[in-house]
Amino acid sequence: MNDFLHVVHDGPADAPPVLLIHGSGATSGSWSEMMPALAECHRVIRVDLPGCGRSTPPPSFAVPRQASRVAAVLDELGLAHVVVAGHSSGGYVAVSLAEQRPDLVGSLALVSTGPRLDALLPQPLILRLLLAPPFGPLLWRRRSDAVIRRGIGATMARRVAIPDDLVTELRGTSYRAFRQVLHHNGAYLAERGMPERLAALDVPALVVFGGADPRWDPSSAHDYDTVARVEYLPGVGHVPLVEEPAKTGELLLAFAATRL
Numbered sequence: 274m275n276d277f278l279h280v281v282h283d284g285p286a287d288a289p290p291v292l293l294i295h296g297s298g299a300t301s302g303s304w305s306e307m308m309p310a311l312a313e314c315h316r317v318i319r320v321d322l323p324g325c326g327r328s329t330p331p332p333s334f335a336v337p338r339q340a341s342r343v344a345a346v347l348d349e350l351g352l353a354h355v356v357v358a359g360h361s362s363g364g365y366v367a368v369s370l371a372e373q374r375p376d377l378v379g380s381l382a383l384v385s386t387g388p389r390l391d392a393l394l395p396q397p398l399i400l401r402l403l404l405a406p407p408f409g410p411l412l413w414r415r416r417s418d419a420v421i422r423r424g425i426g427a428t429m430a431r432r433v434a435i436p437d438d439l440v441t442e443l444r445g446t447s448y449r450a451f452r453q454v455l456h457h458n459g460a461y462l463a464e465r466g467m468p469e470r471l472a473a474l475d476v477p478a479l480v481v482f483g484g485a486d487p488r489w490d491p492s493s494a495h496d497y498d499t500v501a502r503v504e505y506l507p508g509v510g511h512v513p514l515v516e517e518p519a520k521t522g523e524l525l526l527a528f529a530a531t532r533l
Contacts, residue, residue: 278346279327281319284312290352291315291529294343296361296385297458298451300326300442303360306518307525315529318355320346322366324450326442334453336461340369347377354379356529360514361385361488362458368470369461375474382479382525383501385486385511389466390459392493397427404452413448430485430510439515471500478502479528481521483509502528 281301291311295303301319304311311317322339323331331338343366347355357378359367364386371378387393403412403424416424421440426432471478478501482494488511497503504524506517513521 276323276331276342277329278323278342279321280346283308283317283319284315286316288314288316289529290355291317291525292343292347292352292355292357292367293317293319294357294359294363294366295319295322295325296359296363297454298325298443298446299360299363300439300445302326302436302439302442303512303514305436305438306515307522310519310522310526314526315356318346318350318352321442321445322363322454324447324454326445330447330450334450334457336365336369336457337373339366340373343370344374344377347374353377356380356382358382358384358525359386361387361511362454364467365458365461368467368474371474371476372470375476378476380477380479380528381471381474381501382481382528383467383497384481384513384521385483385489386467386480387462387489388468388493388496390462392490392496394488394490397424397487399424399427404455409452410448413451425512425515428488428511429516430483430487430508431516433516435515466496468496468500471497477531479504479524481506481513481524483511483513483516485509486511 293304300321321328357367364383480497480501480503484505484507509516
């Protein structure tokens with residue numbers, strides 16, 4: 274079966290292109306709060322990664338395989354030297370894309386992307402319950418909108434309104450897809466840390482990290498200091514796209530402007 278990637282387009286077709294890649298188990302809707310600002314002056318392409326949202330499950334969830342499918346989308350659109358931004362593990366797909374196809378990536382922005390495995394903090398209880406066998410698959414199938422909101426909220430530093438469409442879209446991600454994505458993300462990171470990967474690339478990079486991220490040790494963002502510009506968001510958790518969309522969008526727009 275050929276894997277189909279759901280692609281969302283925003284902004285003027287002739288504007289400078291920006292590609293947005295969501296994190297583990299999420300969808301293109303993760304970026305919705307930032308779209309009004311980004312789409313004002315950029316052609317914005319968002320994808321549902323294989324097996325997430327409205328995209329079909331792939332033969333393999335390996336990070337390089339996901340990146341190659343994203344590369345095919347850019348090739349189909351005739352785009353190159355794109356500003357590519359990834360949230361959380363979407364940053365791994367973004368970097369893998371640059372490793373495989375440097376012609377497609379003009380610059381990289383990584384938001385809440387953990388640099389190494391030992392920077393991962395103990396995961397919130399609700400996520401451990403949803404993922405741990407043997408009850409994980411059963412709980413996943415029966416999870417309510419309230420449970421999905423609690424799962425997202427557990428990765429944030431403070432309570433904020435979670436958009437309804439984001440909750441609805443997350444229902445399209447299966448338990449198997451989420452587990453497989455997490456497994457392959459870990460394998461990609463174990464093979465080589467993110468700062469080392471960035472050092473091997475000739476690509477300008479921005480790293481945005483929440484100063485109160487409950488998933489990754491916020492101090493680990495300093496691992497990127499020699500290979501990227503690092504911006505901290507004080508009091509923000511793992512999902513700046515929703516917790517602080519205006520500031521996150523401002524940082525991304527300013528970075529994209531320097532690449533024009």
